[in-house]
Amino acid sequence: MGRECENLLSFIADELNDNNKRKFEKHLQHCTECAKEYEIMTDAWHSLYLDIEEQKVPESLKAEVMDFVFIEDEKDRKLKSSFNINEWFSQLYRQFSPIAAALIVALMVLTIALSFSNMQLRNEVKESGQENIVPIEVLSTLSLQAADQTEGNINTGGSAVILQQGEAKSLVVQVRDLPRLEGSEVYQVWLLKNGKRKNAGIFKPDESGAGILTYELAQNLQFDQIGITVEPDQYSTEPRGKKIVGSS
Amino acid sequence: MKEKRDEELMKLVNKKDRRALEELYDRYIKLIYSFVFKFTNGNAETTKEIVQLVFLKLWTTKSSYHSSKGKFVNWLLTVTRNVCVDYIRKDSIHTQNNQQMNPHLPVEIADPVDEIEKKLTFNEVAAAKSKLSTSQKRLIDLLYWKGFSLTEIAKMENEPVGTVKSRLHQSLKQLKKHLEVEDL
Ligand SMILES: [Zn+2]
Numbered sequence: 001m002g003r004e005c006e007n008l009l010s011f012i013a014d015e016l017n018d019n020n021k022r023k024f025e026k027h028l029q030h031c032t033e034c035a036k037e038y039e040i041m042t043d044a045w046h047s048l049y050l051d052i053e054e055q056k057v058p059e060s061l062k063a064e065v066m067d068f069v070f071i072e073d074e075k076d077r078k079l080k081s082s083f084n085i086n087e088w089f090s091q092l093y094r095q096f097s098p099i100a101a102a103l104i105v106a107l108m109v110l111t112i113a114l115s116f117s118n119m120q121l122r123n124e125v126k127e128s129g130q131e132n133i134v135p136i137e138v139l140s141t142l143s144l145q146a147a148d149q150t151e152g153n154i155n156t157g158g159s160a161v162i163l164q165q166g167e168a169k170s171l172v173v174q175v176r177d178l179p180r181l182e183g184s185e186v187y188q189v190w191l192l193k194n195g196k197r198k199n200a201g202i203f204k205p206d207e208s209g210a211g212i213l214t215y216e217l218a219q220n221l222q223f224d225q226i227g228i229t230v231e232p233d234q235y236s237t238e239p240r241g242k243k244i245v246g247s248s
Numbered sequence: 249m250k251e252k253r254d255e256e257l258m259k260l261v262n263k264k265d266r267r268a269l270e271e272l273y274d275r276y277i278k279l280i281y282s283f284v285f286k287f288t289n290g291n292a293e294t295t296k297e298i299v300q301l302v303f304l305k306l307w308t309t310k311s312s313y314h315s316s317k318g319k320f321v322n323w324l325l326t327v328t329r330n331v332c333v334d335y336i337r338k339d340s341i342h343t344q345n346n347q348q349m350n351p352h353l354p355v356e357i358a359d360p361v362d363e364i365e366k367k368l369t370f371n372e373v374a375a376a377k378s379k380l381s382t383s384q385k386r387l388i389d390l391l392y393w394k395g396f397s398l399t400e401i402a403k404m405e406n407e408p409v410g411t412v413k414s415r416l417h418q419s420l421k422q423l424k425k426h427l428e429v430e431d432l
Contacts, residue, residue, distance in 0.1 A: 009413040012420075014330070015397050037417075044420035046322040047427060048392050049329075050373035055282040061296065062273060068300040069269070069307050076308075136400045161404045172390075172404060176382045203289075207378050212389050214289075 005034050012041050136165045142226060142247040144175060153179060156209075156245060160226050162217070169217040171200065175228065175245055178209040184233040187244070189213055191223035198223065202234050254320040258313045261306060269307055279321070280328050287332045287393060294335075302331045333395040376426035384419040387412065 004027045010016050011024045028035055139162040146156040158175035173189055181187070181204060189200040198221070205211035228245040229236075249257070249271040257275075260268035281299060288294040305327060313323045377385060390396045390404070398416070402409040 006410075006413070009416050010398060013391060013398055013416070014326075015399075040424050041417070041420045042318075044424040044427070045392075046319075046325070047373050047423070048377075048388065049283055049325050051377055052282045052286045054278065055285045057277050057281045058292075058296075061277070061281070061299065062270075064296065065273065065300050065303050066266075066270065069304045070266070072304055073307060136403065138403050138406075141406070163400075163404070172394075174386055176386075206385070207374070208382065208385065210382055210385055210389075212386065212394065214394060 005031060008034055008037060008041070012038070012045055136163050138162070139164050139169070144173070144226065144228070144245050144247055147227075147243040147246050153177065153244075158245070160247065167219070169219065169221075171213075171215045171217055173200075173203075173213045173215070173226070173228075174211075175205070176208075176210045178205045178211060179230070179244065180209065181205070181230065185241075186231055186234050187211060188229050188231045188236055188239070188241075189215065190227045190229065190239060191221070192225040192227060193223045197227075197239065199237060200226075202231070255313060255315055258306075258320070262309075262312050264307075269303065272306065273303065276321075276324060280324070283325060283328055284332060287329070287336075287395075298332055298335050301335065302328050305331055329392075336395050372427060376423050379426050380419055380422060384415060384422070387415055388419055391416065 004024065007016060007020060007024050007027075011021065016024060028038060141162075142160040144158045144160060146153045155177040156175070156179070157177070158173070160171060160173045163170050163172065171191075175187075178187065186202040186204055188202045191198045191200050200215045201213055203211045203213040226247045227239075227243050229239045229243050230241040232240060249267050252260070252268070252271070254272075254275070257268045257272050261272060277299075280302060281295065284295045284298045284302070285292075288298065309327070313320055317323055377388070380388070387401060390401050391398065396404070398412050399409055402412045405412065
């Protein structure tokens with residue numbers, strides 16, 4: 001396996017920048033090992049979408065989508081055609097003295113040159129693989145355990161990670177081996193600070209009892225504990241059911 | 249329009265044929281809608297906004313679909329998923345609203361999608377996925393359905409990126425194997 005081969009998974013997850021993507025596409029044509037693996041991987045990757053549930057599409061959606069598409073497209077075209085250079089010059093010379101007009105043109109050229117070099121700079125940043133995505137940092141990690149260890153759910157547990165990206169903070173809660181839910185029941189995540197609880201959303205685990213929840217944290221929100229309860233339905237504003245998992 | 253193949257339809261869409269876009273909508277909205285609905289954790293409002301952006305993307309895209317690129321449905325869902333990921337990353341990380349839940353509905357999709365996916369059914373993929381280990385499933389969920397990158401997942405799991413990559417490799421390989429066994 002060469003160094004280029006290591007990019008296979010990043011290529012499938014579409015995480016390479018344009019430059020590396022092109023390089024890997026070339027590599028795929030020569031490396032039989034990668035070509036073989038690539039076929040298996042993409043097959044599996046493309047089958048993942050089938051893990052969805054059929055939803056009822058609202059009747060009104062078609063009109064809303066089509067209106068949106070055609071109006072946005074129209075707006076975009078008007079914007080482009082409104083900047084007609086010739087028209088702009090003739091207006092300029094009609095409105096200003098020749099010297100003032102020449103000055104405005106010079107400024108305009110400078111502005112275009114500056115924004116162009118800025119654009120290039122941004123492209124270079126992108127090429128170097130940074131994209132213009134702000135990096136994510138892990139602020140802290142909390143471990144989660146079963147609230148009641150005696151009930152045969154000793155395997156139940158997981159983790160909660162607090163992430164920071166630029167100004168934004170979010171919480172990712174992952175739990176495994178959760179007891180099965182009945183009917184309309186859901187799991188609900190609560191953030192605790194000085195005995196006060198804040199609702200951080202609900203989730204349903206998959207058949208194996210694994211569940212993931214992501215929640216955007218308000219900037220000033222503080223908490224020192226996490227609790228997960230089983231609730232009779234999705235409408236709880238205070239816990240009504242039993243606590244199943246908590247941070248230690 | 250009805251008798252046109254997907255590839256022909258998409259070519260017409262590239263040429264700004266509105267009826268072709270509407271036909272594409274009729275054929276695939278159920279699939280696209282259900283996909284985005286899952287991606288947004290069942291938030292109907294966000295789902296609508298993303299679906300609108302998906303069709304705007306199809307209408308304005310310079311790239312076209314060729315049958316050499318694989319199945320049309322895979323191409324379409326790659327476009328859809330990219331719009332989902334872009335939307336979620338736009339101003340902050342994961343601003344998903346977790347308040348709305350998706351009711352469990354029977355899993356079967358009507359024509360014409362099942363003509364494309366003759367062999368695989370929704371249940372089969374869910375079953376194959378359930379055979380993966382917890383950490384493999386978590387990786388797929390974070391990557392595919394939550395839009396985190398491999399590097400971000402490595403940070404979250406406190407592991408080297410290489411480890412996450414090889415876990416993904418193993419997960420996809422096993423998934424493929426389980427799917428093939430069920431096909432027999
Ligand atoms: Zn290779």
